[in-house]
Amino acid sequence: xxxxxxxxxxxxxxxxxxxxxxxxxxxxxxxxxxxxxxxxxxxxxxxxxxxxxxxxxxxxxxxxxxxxxxxxxxxxxxxxxxxxxxxxxxxxxxxxxxxxxxxxxxxxxxxxxxxxxxxxxxxxxxxxxxxxxxxxxxxxxxxxxxxxxxxxxxxxxxxxxxxxxxxxxxxxxxxxxxxxxxxxxxxxxxxxxxxxxxxxxxxxxxxxxxxxxxxxxxxxxxxxxxxxxxxxxxxxxxxxxxxxxxxxxxxxxxxxxxxxxxxxxxxxxxx
Amino acid sequence: xxxxxxxxxxxxxxxxxxxxxxxxxxxxxxxxxxxxxxxxxxxxxxxxxxxxxxxxxxxxxxxxxxxxxxxxxxxxxxxxxxxxxxxxxxxxxxxxxxxxxxxxxxxxxxxxxxxxxxxxxxxxxxxxxxxxxxxxxxxxxxxxxxxxxxxxxxxxxxxxxxxxxxxxxxxxxxxxxxxxxxxxxxxxxxxxxxxxxxxxxxxxxxxxxxxxxxxxxxxxxxxxxxxxxxxxxxxxxxxxxxxxxxxxxxxxxxxxxxxxxxxxxxxxxxxxxxxxxxxxxxxxxxxxxxxxxxxxxxxxxxxxxxxxxxxxxxxxxxxxxxxxxxxxxxxxxxxxxxxxxxxxxxxxxxxxxxx
Numbered sequence: 282x283x284x285x286x287x288x289x290x291x292x293x294x295x296x297x298x299x300x301x302x303x304x305x306x307x308x309x310x311x312x313x314x315x316x317x318x319x320x321x322x323x324x325x326x327x328x329x330x331x332x333x334x335x336x337x338x339x340x341x342x343x344x345x346x347x348x349x350x351x352x353x354x355x356x357x358x359x360x361x362x363x364x365x366x367x368x369x370x371x372x373x374x375x376x377x378x379x380x381x382x383x384x385x386x387x388x389x390x391x392x393x394x395x396x397x398x399x400x401x402x403x404x405x406x407x408x409x410x411x412x413x414x415x416x417x418x419x420x421x422x423x424x425x426x427x428x429x430x431x432x433x434x435x436x437x438x439x440x441x442x443x444x445x446x447x448x449x450x451x452x453x454x455x456x457x458x459x460x461x462x463x464x465x466x467x468x469x470x471x472x473x474x475x476x477x478x479x480x481x482x483x484x485x486x487x488x489x490x491x492x493x494x495x496x497x498x499x500x501x502x503x504x505x506x507x508x509x510x511x512x513x514x515x516x517x518x519x520x521x522x523x524x525x526x527x528x529x530x531x532x533x534x535x536x537x538x539x540x541x542x543x544x545x546x547x548x549x550x551x552x
Numbered sequence: 553x554x555x556x557x558x559x560x561x562x563x564x565x566x567x568x569x570x571x572x573x574x575x576x577x578x579x580x581x582x583x584x585x586x587x588x589x590x591x592x593x594x595x596x597x598x599x600x601x602x603x604x605x606x607x608x609x610x611x612x613x614x615x616x617x618x619x620x621x622x623x624x625x626x627x628x629x630x631x632x633x634x635x636x637x638x639x640x641x642x643x644x645x646x647x648x649x650x651x652x653x654x655x656x657x658x659x660x661x662x663x664x665x666x667x668x669x670x671x672x673x674x675x676x677x678x679x680x681x682x683x684x685x686x687x688x689x690x691x692x693x694x695x696x697x698x699x700x701x702x703x704x705x706x707x708x709x710x711x712x713x714x715x716x717x718x719x720x721x722x723x724x725x726x727x728x729x730x731x732x733x734x735x736x737x738x739x740x741x742x743x744x745x746x747x748x749x750x751x752x753x754x755x756x757x758x759x760x761x762x763x764x765x766x767x768x769x770x771x772x773x774x775x776x777x778x779x780x781x782x783x784x785x786x787x788x789x790x791x792x793x794x795x796x797x798x799x800x801x802x803x804x805x806x807x808x809x810x811x812x813x814x815x816x817x818x819x820x821x822x823x824x825x826x827x828x829x830x831x832x833x834x835x836x837x838x839x840x841x842x843x844x845x846x847x848x849x850x851x852x853x854x855x856x857x858x859x860x861x862x863x864x865x866x867x868x869x870x871x872x873x874x875x876x877x878x879x880x881x882x883x884x885x886x887x888x889x890x891x892x893x894x895x896x897x898x899x900x901x902x903x904x905x906x907x
Contacts, residue, residue: 446603447636451650451701452624461653465640 313521321517334522343496347504355482358420366429371459374437391427418492436470437463501527554579554737560609569595571761580735586748587758597741601707602626614704629698633710635690637682644678647696668696688719708740745785778894782823790823793859805857823887826864835880840871
């Protein structure tokens with residue numbers, strides 16, 4: 282056996298080990314959720330399967346409402362990000378104006394600021410806007426995404442300038458050029474960015490926890506943490522069932538769009 | 553007059569891209585802007601299109617001043633060097649893009665589309681994306697998009713430079729006949745002198761941002777404005793050799809036979825086209841230094857007094873290097889250029905009949 286083949290096999294083993302380690306919590310959640318509570322810490326292949334945990338979790342906490350909240354919040358955020366980042370990226374990529382570079386560098390600086398650092402300031406802003414404990418309040422701090430502006434700008438810059446000029450000669454105005462040339466040509470990037478954004482906001486926890494305090498606004502991450510907090514008594518089976526329910530849409534989405542997901546994260550990293 | 557460019561200049565900071573250019577295009581005329589790369593010809597076209605703004609001067613299109621108007625208000629259509637087809641749209645959508653943007657009614661769009669498809673033979677590729685088409689087909693789509701706009705003027709920026717030689721020849725003819733049939737005014741930018749000579753009703757030759765000569769094609773060949781034009785037009789280019797001063801006039805070599813009596817040879821250069829030189833029994837002695845066989849012609853390189861002269865002969869000729877030959881020509885085919893300014897002299901000083 283040549284050293285390179287040995288190395289390859291070592292790599293394969295390491296990859297499997299890491300993969301299993303990573304998947305373990307999820308696999309455990311599956312195990313605990315589909316078996317009676319008694320088997321939560323006992324592995325027995327003959328254990329009876331049940332859906333009772335899901336039913337109990339669904340009825341004890343307003344998961345349906347949480348889902349609606351999360352869906353509202355993520356779609357709103359992603360949609361607003363698309364609009365705002367598209368317009369900003371267009372201005373940066375295709376138009377010349379005074380101070381463009383300065384403003385763009387300011388936006389890039391935003392990339393380096395952790396959103397958690399702005400928790401207090403954002404809370405103050407939402408209070409001033411009288412939006413505390415509303416779904417828009419969860420979205421607003423994220424819609425001017427520097428990452429989105431940067432990503433789209435890079436992509437718009439790659440569109441040949443002759444296309445925009447051809448459209449101009451044909452009578453298209455700036456907005457028509459954006460909507461009919463730049464946006465359709467960046468479809469792949471929108472898909473990638475949308476996937477990244479949706480999964481990130483679906484999982485977002487800290488800010489929603491701070492800004493929401495009622496059932497009608499709480500997204501599923503916050504709802505789940507309350508549901509699973511020790512004050513309610515820890516029942517691993519039911520908590521696992523609740524967790525599986527909350528991640529199910531993302532999980533299914535990942536399985537469906539696996540290819541695009543992997544590509545989008547790679548693209549987001551490279552470009 | 554379809555297009556009139558008057559004293560147009562364009563500067564980028566300190567760099568002068570186009571300087572004081574003036575010319576006009578008559579109705580239904582095909583004008584070629586010719587020049588080496590970097591001479592400002594594309595910039596000039598973009599100024600006419602309105603994709604760049606002039607630093608000074610005025611542009612009139614179809615009798616209206618358009619100097620400060622945006623491209624879409626100038627009554628022009630344009631074909632780009634890269635074709636600039638929208639990759640996400642089908643051939644049909646690419647062609648009718650402008651009509652849809654301008655909100656032309658659907659019936660009218662269909663009528664014009666049918667005509668353009670007919671003209672260009674694109675019928676079976678309407679639903680393809682540009683990426684699925686060959687270079688020639690893409691070129692046709694780009695032409696279609698320009699034609700369907702039915703503007704009085706079409707601007708073309710090196711439209712054939714991305715095609716292979718064979719396709720270029722046939723597209724050249726196609727564009728020409730299309731332009732004649734539709735009677736549109738056309739400004740066509742190219743660096744290819746063959747395109748210019750074959751297609752143009754009129755050529756504007758540029759160099760370093762300035763117009764060197766604005767004339768009909770045959771005059772470019774027969775009466776080049778200066779040595780640059782003489783060497784730019786024609787393959788192989790015109791032979792240009794400095795003359796020598798000799799007692800009594802100008803000759804090709806010191807003490808040689810006098811070609812132009814009574815003029816100071818040091819102040820002039822002689823120009824002669826390769827096909828106007830004949831290899832004969834008598835005449836100017838020269839030495840063969842090389843040859844190129846092209847099938848229909850053979851170019852024979854000769855040397856007189858250290859200066860190279862290319863002679864074009866019909867068919868195949870084998871001449872060994874170092875062979876001594878005699879060259880002869882008709883005096884009226886000679887051009888005389890000022891050695892200092894490089895300008896051609898309008899009237900030839902009376903010469904001596906050769907051979």
